[in-house]
């Protein structure tokens with residue numbers, strides 16, 4: 600199998616690089632399978648506290664691999680393909696360690712859908728982010744019609760999906776889809792700096808914080824607050840909670856072990 604997703608571990612961050620620059624990091628079945636395998640590999644690695652996902656070459660990703668899609672001869676192949684992408688992106692979204700997408704050039708279609716499955720997004724000025732599937736006669740099929748309206752004002756998400764027109768990173772940042780803007784060439788460095796802040800957190804609290812925000816958005820407020828209360832009560836009994844207070848008294852960063 601070709602390596603289409605490279606992984607480097609540095610400073611408690613796993614940097615995943617989409618590595619098909621000749622095809623603008625188009626995302627195919629191989630990419631989905633390698634993303635799933637990489638997540639399985641780093642899940643129980645305590646030396647990895649956060650993920651950064653970036654793209655080699657001049658783009659983050661131009662989307663699902665149109666070459667692979669054009670090779671399909673039966674609708675079932677298409678459904679399997681979309682299933683592979685949606686499964687991989689769901690694993691990333693539910694992953695117990697936070698992820699940051701470092702976006703530059705283009706994040707189109709499945710490429711933007713991958714970035715939407717990350718917890719946070721950094722984009723270089725001038726980057727274009729869009730869901731152009733409407734121009735191909737179809738719709739986003741890897742979560743875009745559902746995740747984008749949860750991250751952008753629904754009217755803006757609707758316009759992007761129905762026109763297939765992208766927005767630039769500056770507007771995406773102003774609207775809250777992009778957490779931090781980077782200067783040209785600076786997306787990865789900015790994303791790693793943001794990820795470094797995440798690695799300072801307590802692993803159990805990071806995982807619980809992701810779940811509370813993600814699941815709570817779909818819950819009744821009263822039930823979600825009860826969920827938050829129970830989660831915090833469990834965290835109170837962890838060694839990391841004791842370490843956090845001890846570190847505060849000793850005026851030093853917490854050394855959290857995930858227990």
Ligand SMILES: CCCCCCCCCCCCC/C=C/C(=O)SCCNC(=O)CCNC(=O)[C@H](O)C(C)(C)COP(=O)(O)OP(=O)(O)OC[C@H]1O[C@@H](n2cnc3c(N)ncnc32)[C@H](O)[C@@H]1OP(=O)(O)O
Pocket residue numbers: 621622623625626661662663664665666668669681684705707708709710731732735737738739740741
């Ligand atoms: C025919 C199939 C119909 C169905 C369509 C897809 C249905 C999908 C259903 C659901 C699947 C899961 C959900 C995701 C869906 C998608 O992501 S669909 C794809 C969405 N993306 C796009 O439509 C973007 C396509 N690319 C472009 O518009 C342009 O490449 C660009 C990004 C604007 C950059 O243009 P430019 O700088 O001029 O570079 P190019 O010369 O066009 O491209 C450079 C090389 O990269 C190859 N490439 C680009 N995009 C893809 C891609 N998505 N898949 C595969 N390869 C891609 C391009 O072919 C060039 O390669 P060479 O020709 O070998 O140089």
